[in-house]
Every structure is written in structure tokens, then in C-alpha cells.
Amino acid sequence: MVETNVFLFVPLLIFTLVVFIFKKRSKSNLPPSPPSLPILGHLHLLNKPLHETLLNLSHKYGPVMFLRFGVRPAVVITSPSAVEECFTKTNDIVLANRPLTPSFKHFNYNYTAMGAAPYGDLWRALRRVSASELLSTSRLDATAHLREHEVKLMCRHIIKQTSHEVDLKSWFRDLLNNITTMAIIGKRYYGDEVNVGDLKEALAYRDMVEGMFKLIRTPNVGDFLPVLGWFGVGGVEKKLISFMKIIDKFLEEVIEERRRIGSGESGIMVDKLLALQQEEPELYTDEIIKGLILVKLYFLRVLYN
The missing domain is CATH 1.10.630.10 (Cytochrome P450)
Incomplete structure (x- = not known):
């Protein structure tokens, strides 16, 4: 059983690593970002309390920075003016969706609850x-x-x-x-x-x-x-x-x-x-x-x- 799990895990691990490398090379127009680890991204940088960790990183990399938490890309904004720009009429719809994670799926009835539903007819209703x-x-x-x-x-x-x-x-x-x-x-x-x-x-x-x-x-x-x-x-x-x-x-x-x-x-x-x-x-x-x-x-x- 253990040998079977290893046999399945190694190819998936290699595939994930290749995908991450490809994505990293194909996306150059991104905000400043700390050095990241393969697969983990910037998860190793996160310490409690989280808000202090993000504040310290913003002092070094600027008020708009790019972080990657495993497969989840994130843009962290610490500037009030930049936050205001994100939620204007022009950009509000672009940022209306939340990441479709497994936890959100189970807790929000397959993304149909308010706060998890993707932007669209259901979200508006x-x-x-x-x-x-x-x-x-x-x-x-x-x-x-x-x-x-x-x-x-x-x-x-x-x-x-x-x-x-x-x-x-x-x-x-x-x-x-x-x-x-x-x-x-x-x-x-x-x-x-x-x-x-x-x-x-x-x-x-x-x-x-x-x-x-x-x-x-x-x-x-x-x-x-x-x-x-x-x-x-x-x-x-x-x-x-x-x-x-x-x-x-x-x-x-x-x-x-x-x-x-x-x-x-x-x-x-x-x-x-x-x-x-x-x-x-x-x-x-x-x-x-x-x-x-x-x-x-x-x-x-x-x-x-």
C-alpha cells in the first residue's frame, strides 16, 4: 500500500513542480515578491501574528506585493489609496470572486452561499x-x-x-x-x-x-x-x-x-x-x-x- 502511494505521489509532485515553474516564467508583469520555494511558495514566511508578518514584508517589498501560498497566488495591498482603487466601480467586479478552495466548497454548499458564490446571477440575487x-x-x-x-x-x-x-x-x-x-x-x-x-x-x-x-x-x-x-x-x-x-x-x-x-x-x-x-x-x-x-x-x- 505504501509503495503504491509513493508511486502515485512522485509523478504528481513532479507535475506540480513543472506547472509552478512554467507559470512563474510565463507571468512577468507581477508586483515585487520575496524569494519563494518550489511548491510551497511563500508559506514558509508566514508567522503569527500574520498581520505583523505581512506588514514587515511590505516595508521591504512595497505596499503592493505578490505572494504565492502553495497553488494560491495572492496580491497583498497595504496602501489605503491602492485599496480604494481596487474597489472602485471599474475594478470592483474584477475582484468580486473568492478563491474556490475545498474548504469553501464544503462550508458554503458548493459555492452557493453569500460570500462564496462567483460573480453572476446568483451572486447578484x-x-x-x-x-x-x-x-x-x-x-x-x-x-x-x-x-x-x-x-x-x-x-x-x-x-x-x-x-x-x-x-x-x-x-x-x-x-x-x-x-x-x-x-x-x-x-x-x-x-x-x-x-x-x-x-x-x-x-x-x-x-x-x-x-x-x-x-x-x-x-x-x-x-x-x-x-x-x-x-x-x-x-x-x-x-x-x-x-x-x-x-x-x-x-x-x-x-x-x-x-x-x-x-x-x-x-x-x-x-x-x-x-x-x-x-x-x-x-x-x-x-x-x-x-x-x-x-x-x-x-x-x-x-x-
Whole structure:
């Protein structure tokens, strides 16, 4: 078995090296770049904290520099004026796409979630529904009663704890998380106000979110060196596939429950998406809805914590 793996690995390694050399020779109009290693590119230069490493490199190679992370080419910009030029009306579309990595594929439902979808009709549709339906002023007004209710619950519970020391940081974190989950899926998963019957589900949800957050932040060697990814080196992609099955099951249950008991006038995001699904079923499929829920939950988790 080992001899077979070596037999397959060596030709792939040679092929990858030849491709890298050819690409390097064929692309001369590139920004300044530090010396790189074959196959690895500039991965060996990256140290924690990453932003300090990139800043030090920019002092030596300029505000616009070219780096290669395995098979992933990247242009690093540290100049505010250059960044502004990249996101003008002329260049914004050119830079709208994200790299189609294996990790992005699994976490974003085959690149159909907002933030991962390539520029095109789907990308425009997701951007439009997010701006007009999910993140608009009218949507905030529709969920005002949810926020008011959560704030009242927190204040009531803090008053009961006046004889004890209160950790306001954890209270506010729970408040923001509950506001988020109530507005998106209509459920509360944090704090002491979770119903006893829902406690098991709440604990499972918290474990799922923490596991997702940790796993996504773990670098996947297969994103940068596909040859190693094919052999399962690091094991991150395999874990991500397995974990996404858990997440997908949870999101399916959320959609089915809101489909039974939800209302388009509730202000809850899933209910609104299901109402849109009835109008445009070919666009707002269950997979698209699950992708929107997942991205919202993840980025708000990053924001609040």
C-alpha cells in the first residue's frame, strides 16, 4: 500500500513542480515578491501574528506585493489609496470572486452561499435579497419586538442577581447571541432563560457553533497544496465534511419547523426566506436558504465574540 502511494505521489509532485515553474516564467508583469520555494511558495514566511508578518514584508517589498501560498497566488495591498482603487466601480467586479478552495466548497454548499458564490446571477440575487430583505431598515423594524423582549429578560434576570456579583460581559454576549438566533431562526440558545425541555437542544447548538468556528479557523493544507489534500494530509477536509453533515441536519430541521409554525410577518429571517421561496422556488431553494442561515450565524458569531 505504501509503495503504491509513493508511486502515485512522485509523478504528481513532479507535475506540480513543472506547472509552478512554467507559470512563474510565463507571468512577468507581477508586483515585487520575496524569494519563494518550489511548491510551497511563500508559506514558509508566514508567522503569527500574520498581520505583523505581512506588514514587515511590505516595508521591504512595497505596499503592493505578490505572494504565492502553495497553488494560491495572492496580491497583498497595504496602501489605503491602492485599496480604494481596487474597489472602485471599474475594478470592483474584477475582484468580486473568492478563491474556490475545498474548504469553501464544503462550508458554503458548493459555492452557493453569500460570500462564496462567483460573480453572476446568483451572486447578484443573494446580494439583493440581503440588502433589501435581510439587512434593511424595514427588517430591523420587524425584529424590534424580539430585541426588546430579550433586553427585558436580561434586565429582569440581572435584578434578581443584585445580591451576587454579575459578569456583565457574559450577560451581554448571551444577549447578543440570543438576539441573533431569535431574529434568524426564532429560538433562544444562550443564558438561563432557555426552557428545560430545550436545554439539550441549546447545548447541542452551542457545541455545534463552537466546533464550526474552531474547524473553519483551522488551516486546511489541501486548500494550498491539493496534492497533499488528495492524500488526506492534515485531515481537516475530512473533518469538515463530517461536521457539515451535522450542521446540514440541524438547518434542515430548522427549515421544516419554521415551515410548519412560521409566518412571513413574524420578522424572523427564515420565515421571510420561506415566503420568498413560495414566490420564486427555483431561486430560493432549501440549499440556498441553509447557506444564508449558516453564513449569518457564523459571521455574527465572529462579530459578537
